[in-house]
Amino acid sequence: MAPRGRKKRKTYHHGDLRAAILEAAVEVIRERGLVGLSLRECARRVGVSHAAPYRHFADKDALLMALAGEGFRELYEAGLEAMADLKEPRARLDAYGVAYVRFAIARPEHFRIMFASELDADAGTDEDRAASDAAFNLLDACSAALVPAEEVEAASVSYWSLVHGLSMLILDGRIPEEHLGSDAAVEALTRQMFARWRET
């Protein structure tokens, strides 16, 4: 509705400042890290006064929580979509795993914030909390279809560790480049890992 341009607006109102600030925040984190993130810098990039973000976020933490929520929603959607056409439980689980790693690579800034313990778990809206629950429940559901009830938790924790660990190591630059060149390469690496994991 209104221009999204980085620096100049013609209208007084922005149109979708909230979304623009979120976008800018991701950019800032990418360039300067979480430590370098500031509301003022986000405002600057969007071309808006430094107080404007306060119309949309109560404070800096609220911005971070919003990003985390966005991330969990996206992760959940991606997982759901990846499993959509699959019936076999193990295939569904592995599809979710691949989607998880893919998500981490596609949205590293979100991913890191989602799992940054720096944030008060108390903060964040109910909606955000629900989004994160949904993503985790999806994993448990996959496990439940695969192993006996009394082993679901253990299987979930184990599988999640595998997938989460790979994601983190990739984001931290600990995995040799040659495995990360393309989506297909990443999927191959991931599935090769899954091959070493047995459900029981």
Place this chain on the structure above:
Amino acid sequence: MAPRGRKKRKTYHHGDLRAAILEAAVEVIRERGLVGLSLRECARRVGVSHAAPYRHFADKDALLMALAGEGFRELYEAGLEAMADLKEPRARLDAYGVAYVRFAIARPEHFRIMFASELDADAGTDEDRAASDAAFNLLDACSAALVPAEEVEAASVSYWSLVHGLSMLILDGRIPEEHLGSDAAVEALTRQMFARWRET
């Protein structure tokens, strides 16, 4: 040699300011997170002027790199010690894995810094870089004793992901408390995870 006391020194010289600052930094990170860390706050806690740390660290990044180096050295030592009496390759690998998770729990601040991509890989002394190489080579050595040469990398990545993921999830408070009550509980959880991992 000199008092380590938090607030008051009798002597003009501190005695081991470098170590004291490192300790204080860990404390600050524990309380306020990486974002809340400042050299000035460390100096304050040690009871020293805010410029004093600059006698021991070129800048803030140097402090972080020193912590990371300390962490890698400790992780390496812990791994070595855990495997010391074991002969069987898989037992050695699992011992290293348990030590890894234990280390993450014992030194969460170090662990997070060691894997925080925020730092320039360029920074840090040669000694620090050697320490991190040593820790990783230990893992590769375990793999090499366990699987054929052409699978060593894949096995290492996979096992490392498992162990690293569990560590991260624990630090981020994503693992139910009942598994973390004691060293024994953590070891049980970890070994249960390893039981689902096959080397080939």
Place this chain on the structure above:
DNA sequence: TGTACATCAGTGAACGCGCGTTCACTGATGTAC
């Protein structure tokens, strides 16, 4: 269709703060003779 008014989004000045880093200094320490 036109007007009055309430509501909302963005402004810009101002606040107080803690930070990283530099610098000329001073007090303590240790070593050569």
Place this chain on the structure above:
DNA sequence: TGTACATCAGTGAACGCGCGTTCACTGATGTAC
């Protein structure tokens, strides 16, 4: 053992900066009549 001196560790004032947050404001928008 005693003294002179170089070296080193810690001091405290000062710099400039960007930040989070508040506030009274103004421009734009939409709605009721």
